[in-house]
Amino acid sequence: MISNLSIDEQMELLRRGTIEIVPEDELRAKLVKSQKTGKPLKIKLGLDPTAPDIHIGHAVVLRKMRQFQDLGHEVTIIIGDFTASIGDPSGRAITRPLLTPEQITVNAQTYYDQYCLILDPAKTQVRYNSEWLRTLDFADVVRITAKITVARIIERADFAARLADGRPIGMHEMLYPVCQAYDSVVLEDDVEVGGTDQTFNIILGRDLQRESGLEPQVAMFVPLLVGLDGVQKMSKSLHNYIGVTDAPKDMFGKVMSIADEIMPNYFELATSVPLEEVKQIEAGLKDGTLHPMDVKKRLAREIVAIYHGAEAAQEAQAEFEKVFSSRELPTDIPPINVKQADLKDGKMWIVRLVSAAGFAPSNGEARRLVQQGAVSLDGEKITDANAEITLADGQVLHVGKLKYGQIRIV
């Protein structure tokens, strides 16, 4: 059912959190046509099944897709299983390693499970681009690539940069945007949504559709969500992400660790808090009537609630306040199993305990942590790296700020 909201209202909704819609009047025209004919628009989203975990940065795009679905349109997810064997050069300074078919299958399944948290499965179609790309023969490839010039390809920012710096570009990498553009030709989609790193690829899709006699897709760009470090884009490989399947308390904690300055950004991109309210919050932060920490707690609640529900969000906040504000022990402390056989007269070397608990990757690291005062047992700090500690069931080992474990002698 196509929404009967006015086109202006729809545009208003869809514009939220986008950087650019190319071109905006074409989107409007498509919406008008769809409303008149009752025929839903086809919205395309390409996913590269490389990182098996979806984080709230990806969610920005997915949530935009969800809006389209709520307005009655249809989403097609393209799992780039074929293109993953090329490796998306987007934003990459170096050539990506290739994935095996097995990895791709596993990742694609994980993806599916995760984006169902955001999208409406009933209005989501999933296609694998190997379906059409694998069957092309070399003559087809020549015919397609003949429509694109080399100058056009190397004007792409990351290629240009690599060229200038003397870093290698594989010929196959130039084919990546071509494949993605060809997906749009096959799909005959109306709109493609993507992060700004997809600018070139999506625009190329427009060109190739036009060249192929189709009505070109509208390109919608959403900003890349900045990661927890506040500097680089959120990404799994940079370890600065919040996964959509993260436990509520982890999600909450991660949000609390972001820089104050990026809060408005997160409100706009990662929550459904009305834009007007976001503006008020921003103003409140500026004139000091709102305390940044309170605002951040609200933000954390909003985000956790999207993926785990409001109740879990409340609990996560309570737990957070308990552990970090009141400095009490967390509710659930994972056990550290210590074998009776590893004890000598009931004692264990502190360094071994820390590394055996998995709190340090090596004894050297564990030793350092002890010496730097990061380790305590039952609240008592241990700084002697040679200490032999008498262990008992139920003692709580605390390392650094975040790591807790409860001794269990087995």
Added chain:
RNA sequence: GGCGGGAUUCCCGAGUGGUCAAAGGGAGCAGACUGUAAAUCUGUUGCGGAACGCUUCGGUAGUUCGAAUCUACCUCCCGCCA
């Protein structure tokens, strides 16, 4: 195909025979201060129950009392010319 340049630790990057587990910066980790924010300060960042012990400077084989540093071959990358 010809000629030239290059590969160092998580990243960048110094290091041209011993004083090199390898400067400096980034990033990370820990501590202090805090709001698990930022900023700042301090310490730390190959392994090892730690001994000047072991393993590391693209790979292999050498030269040498001694190699990240010299030689040969190999692999990969870059540039210019064709």
